[in-house]
Amino acid sequence: VEAWQQVPLAPPDSIFKLTTAYKADPFPQKVNVGVGAYRDDHNKPWILPVVKKVTAILLNDPTLDHEYLPITGLPEFISAAAKLILGSDSPALSEARVASVQTISGTGANHLGALFLSRYYPWNGQPVVRLSNPTWANHYAIFKNVGIAPNDYPYYHPVTIGLDYDGFLGALRDAVPRSVFLLHACAHNPTGVDPTEEQWAAIADVMLEKGHYAFFDCAYQGFASGDLDRDAFAVRYFVGRKVPLLVCQSFAKNAGLYGERVGALHVISSTTEEATRVRSQLSVLQRSEISNPPSHGARLVSLILNNPDLFEEWKRDIKTMAHRIISIRQELYDLLTQELKTPGNWDHIINQIGMFSFTGINPTQSQALVDKAHIYLTANGRISMAGLNSKNIRYFAENLDKAVR
Ligand code: PLP
16 A cells, blocks of 8 residues: 555654663663652552552442443533532532533543634634643644644743743733633643742733633642642632633542543633533534543542542542652752752752652753663653652662762
8 A cells, every 4th residue: 555655754752762761671770760650669650549449349339331421421520520620619610610521631631622722712813822841742742733833931940940930921921912821730740840829829910911811731639739729729719810711630640540541621611601602512522532531430530539538538648649759859859968969959859849850950961861870861851759769769869969960
């Protein structure tokens, strides 16, 4: 067949490529800080105890079958997921202004949200999404796939290894009215740098002034601080201020359900009637994309969210993960600053939040870590704290120290 002669060979995904190289490396002390998935202190994937419990409940439930879910998803999952991110006392929920749809995890929520915007958003000119510089690389592909052009806004400041607050606010002010800004709700990937509550307030002010739209991506609720409510601050605050917005929600990280693809898209409207129209169109789009979302993961999360005891247990599991990461940050910081006296300022290691940290090292130093120390990380110097543990943290710190000297 001649059909595919013009197909160029695509490069492999850089993160998955890193994982393959790590797996193939026989060096005993090798370290993988590239991957964005939680690992326990033994460097093993962690099945949350509460997930084990609800899996057993599902297995023994004789009433369950494999019928299709509704197009918009499992109703008791969707309503509980909306409460989780928006807060059970959310005015948007009590006023029935939220259109929620179950999606293929956070990626699917981003895609469906982008697709919906591409069709119905009242664009001021060509469809453009403003993305933080840097952002999760997949955001570029997801928006381009639906004909929305990505355009950066300043976010990370390489000198302070923190937020470029003035640059960010300036971009909000200078953008054409009704621009769409993608915002990471918490635990910004890849930098680990989040605005403070005061900064979020100022961001909301400008967004309201300019009539901008907030496209929130929330992949790490609970994972950042260990507290589900605290990590939902920005989203709830923006809803309270009536900034027009949608939220993409993922249960991959906070429930450790990566492969089950559990997520949701919530579009907030100004009236119930508007929400009904939005939901109807989301449903039409979903039908042609996936017809019906998968049931297993949604059932697991639904059991956890709708049972008070299981919900409390989940919160404890989330704290276990978040606190391990927070303590690893502290340990790494102490090793670098007190013991090794590594040159430079390392405050960002403890100031950044979530699984990822931007170390501030350059691509040459990153490559040296891969080549000389068998420490696998992306060229941008991002490390996943989850890849560090009591056994490898000293090896990692000593080699990071060498790389920057
Ligand atoms: N958004 C961000 C910022 C992420 O970091 C991720 C995962 O790495 C996702 C969305 C979506 O992940 P998933 O599709 O596994 O829920």
